[in-house]
Amino acid sequence: MFFLTPVLVAVVCILILWIFKAADRSPEKKKGEPQTQPWVHEDLKDSSDLHQVEEDGDEWQESEEHVEHIPFSHTRYPEEEMVKRAQEFYELLSKRRSVRFISNEQVPMEVIDNVIKTAGTAPSGAHTEPWTFVVVTDPDMKHQIREIIEEEEKINYMKRMGARWVTDLRKLRTSWIKQYLDTAPVLILIFKQVHGFAANGKKKIHYYNEISVSIACGILLAALQNAGLVTVTTTPLNCGPRLRVLLGRPSHEKLLVLLPVGYPSKEATVPDLRRKTLDQIMVKV
């Protein structure tokens, strides 16, 4: 016969709480279990697109005002011209490459202003325009940015990523040496504003801020290519907070992308990569 000794009670309590804690994690664990139905079943349980708004939902602020609608004015081209314009724009953009060898020659700042104005025409969730473009031309500041990035990147390459990550990127001949951060005449650091502030000073959540700012970045890349400038799209790993502090940006702004911008250096090379064909990326229904 068992007695409820203090020790036994302690063990039972620990077991019960352990079971409760394990139960909290069960939805994740189930993912690994074999499914009795095909992938359609698992698909419908997928809630990857649910969390973003639901988590933020209770911080959403009152609307500021009712915005009037006005007639939309549109430029329509004849069909033949549409086809020609679309073809020419494809040809222009298809020549864009990520270039890591950037000349130290200065670029017209009027062009930089215009490409950033162009990026600012991007759509954004609830018209929040949650972007800040920091344009760095000061050589000292560029060098400080380089030092932070190289320091962190070296740690990434050597330690955090493990041998496989280093191997995988080697084929693109990247490394933790980022000379272009000194030589490029302009660095554009694109920050996403994860929230803004309402008129009353309260936080105003910026829904879909990462998608919005990345779309603006895509338009910026198109504008740079159109102007005959080159860049390489970089997401400096683990450097966001230090670069933000260096540049004096507030804590609700997070670094998304850093673009060194300029002309290609004379000896610039690019990896001999192929792009997927149209039938590899498009499905018609």
Add this chain to the structure above:
Amino acid sequence: MFFLTPVLVAVVCILILWIFKAADRSPEKKKGEPQTQPWVHEDLKDSSDLHQVEEDGDEWQESEEHVEHIPFSHTRYPEEEMVKRAQEFYELLSKRRSVRFISNEQVPMEVIDNVIKTAGTAPSGAHTEPWTFVVVTDPDMKHQIREIIEEEEKINYMKRMGARWVTDLRKLRTSWIKQYLDTAPVLILIFKQVHGFAANGKKKIHYYNEISVSIACGILLAALQNAGLVTVTTTPLNCGPRLRVLLGRPSHEKLLVLLPVGYPSKEATVPDLRRKTLDQIMVKV
């Protein structure tokens, strides 16, 4: 004097485990505490850009091959022409608006092919090109898409979002009625591939897939505007899994954006919104 009765031990055990569990959550809780130092201190604790790669790190696959470098060929314009091209591209893009009133008139499919080819020139993390563009022109399929979206959106508006969300979007005159999903001749559903497959069939993580696909989406929006077509950037809330199953896309693809594409209808209106000025979005250092 207290005795170690079984009940007392049970209570003590529960308290101890509760404290342990609470300790697990402490980094989150600390965010709410008043900071003794200015925002710089909190900034440096920010690790918002750390998690993405670290979580995925152990699934990273071996590289496939070493890619040769080739000389980069570049088109350089005279400075005056650069300025002019940048200005003209800004003017073209600045006329882009999100248009919710789309005519049922057919558009040249050659243009659609070209704008998607153009989007496919976007850069992507480790050149993974993690995008699938599903082009829907079939009226029945468009209508099924509309039914799914309206059903979910109605639930979103009425229940999930609460009164404040509904008020906030009202100023843009959106609602859960999405007529453009029937009338627009083309719907482009852009999926991000959260991972791919290596030659050996193992999962190959697509780093920064959301940023990459959003950048491609930005280039697609520029290409549509250049061709004289209109769209509205939508992220149908909670509909991703059902739409993916409807369109027969595999579970590693997640719906990011849906673009109804066509000509504006004759009575099309847009909210009378202003964009931020250059000095509101750009900082020079």
